[in-house]
Amino acid sequence: MGIKVVPYTEDRVPAVKAFNQRMADGGTGWGWYEWAEDRWLPRRDGLHVWREHFLAVDDDDEVRGAYALKPQAWLVHGETLTVTDWQGPVSEGLLSRRYAALGLRMIRDMLKKYPLLYSWGHGGNEAAMLQLLVALKWLIHDTPFCLKVCHPIRFLRRNAYLRDSTRNRLALDLLAFSGAGWLGFKLLHWGLGLRGPAHRDATAEEVPSFGAWADALWERCTTAYQALGVRDAKTMNALVPAEGWPNGIRLRVRRAGEDIGWAVVLDNQLENDPRFGDLRVGCVADCLALPEDAGAVVAAATRFLEARGVDMIGSNQSHPAWIEGFGAAGYLVLRDRRCFAVSPALQDALAPFEDTRTGLHLTNMDGHGPHGF
Template identity: 50%
Template sequence: MAIAIVPHSETRKPLVEAFNAELRAAQSPWGFYVDPTPAWIPKQREDQPVWRELHLAIEQAASESSETGTAEERCVGAYGLKPQVWRVHGQEHVVADWQGPVSLGAIDNRYAALGLRLLRDMKKKQPLLYSWGHGGGDEPIVKLLTKMGWMLYDTPFVFRVCSAPNFLRKNAYLRKDPRRALGQDILAATGLGTLGFGLLHAGLRARSGKRFTARAHVVPEFGAWADELWERAKDRYDAIAVRDAAAMNTLVPREHRTLEWPAPIRLRVTREGRTLGWAVVVHKELSGDARFGELHVGQVADCFGLPEHAGEILHAAFTHLRGLGVDLVTANQSHPGWVQSYADNGFVVLPGRRLFCASPELQALLAPFEQTRRSLFLTNLDGHGPML
């Protein structure tokens, strides 16, 4: 039975529906997009700075019931790519994030090797390939990448609690143990939780000795001011996806179409009338979420500016989200200076929570990585989008 890897198409939608049904029937949590046109950043023109594309692994077999021996098609795997123009050491390159791969290998050992084939096909199409989102080195895909010579780099997760009572009562991840859940209920009811988190975040802010005053202004899109900011700040980063107005209006268009995450809010951050930077934030009241339970969670999905203005930009973004009534604000960030700026704003930094995995070709481009990592800039929008 031959397997071909082909672009997703309208005619193959029924095959993907059947593929997803097979996975669900075997209690697998995985699946793939039925619609061949991505709701988020579909490719619409040749000069587009970032887009998504979907590919399928199609198995062809002769039909047992067919007198003519016509080949029947079956979807047995899939993956997505997000090519994007990056600026690395002052030069532009197309670098791609990948999503997946997902295959019947998750439920059928006959397809156990298909994941490796899909990964190799991704790298053939986009040699400067990476993934940013794996949670640890014990995941099978991470072990496979290690064997293939990929570079793995730990990046942190940051958070700041806005409503301690809600955080303690509604956070699903921290309430798995009934005894711990009871303890959190007591902390919430007595006010000790509010006091504790207040002291924690205030202590982190005080440690920096910094006072931030920048303000956020909601804007409908990125304009010439964003281009001016990009030109002013781009050379301060050794590796970063292009973040000019064209790129950002493609990533965060006026018309929000995807249902995978909430509509983004674009914030232009100023101080004394001067643009310091911008942030893209999202928020959502969750229900039954495996991590956050019923919390109202905000996230700094993307941001940009000069590194020395990071604290002001993040202060403005956090203040805006807190004003929306969120219980918790989270973010992922790779740049050490920006991570420190989160801490300066009272965020707790949890190291080693998200892996940046780079192909050997991308690793070579990023060399020397010990130097490049100090100004490698990644946010949630550099992956699959906000994790809400």
């Protein structure tokens, strides 16, 4: 039976729903969006970032797999290139060996459409996918997760990822109720925060959108990074719309009346989340500043989220200055928690990568957005 990859159109929604039902019945935990037009980033004239979806269908027009692409203008070594993230692929290879090669087929199809391809978000539970990418000569670059626990007792009592066994639950409850956990986290973050200035002179103001001030900041930053997605006002207003996902809060960060950067933060009360349980989770989902001002922006964004009452704050980062800024703000920097997977063609564009990686700026907003927060 032949398989073809086609654009996701409205008439194929029933077939996607049937695909999702088969995946659910098989206990895979995976599925695909049950709407054809992307609700986050639909394609619009004049906008240089969007998402498009594709389906792998058989001769009977049954959906057997799916993936999404997010092309975006990037600035790489001063040149504007279209660099594309992929989400998925999801396929019935999880259910039947008949479709075992479909994931590879879809990756090759992605590369034909957009050779400058990357994925930002693979972790340890996706070892098989990473092994496949390595076999295809993709570059895998490990990056950290930055974590700050604001309310230790709630973190210990509600974190589903840590409380995955009776033994762990008992140990965490002991730490919570004895006060040792509270004291330990407070001392940890206090000690980590001694490594850098507090940046009390940097202030964060919540704003309804990105304006001319953001364009001016973007222009100042274009020569300060080796590779990053374009972050002008038009792009950011598309990535962080006034309504709907990802429900980002835009912070304009100033010092002595001058704009030094911005951050997009999230504040979400989760329920039964597989990682964070019922925690109120903050996230620094995106940020921009000159590298020397990164620490000030992190400090201002952190104070803003702490004042709102979040239980913890997390952020994925790649640039050394931003990682250092999170560390100086008292965050625990957990190494090698997220992979930046780079296609051979994109490797060529980023070459020499050993130099470029020191100026590579990735945040949770890159890739397919701040899922999981």
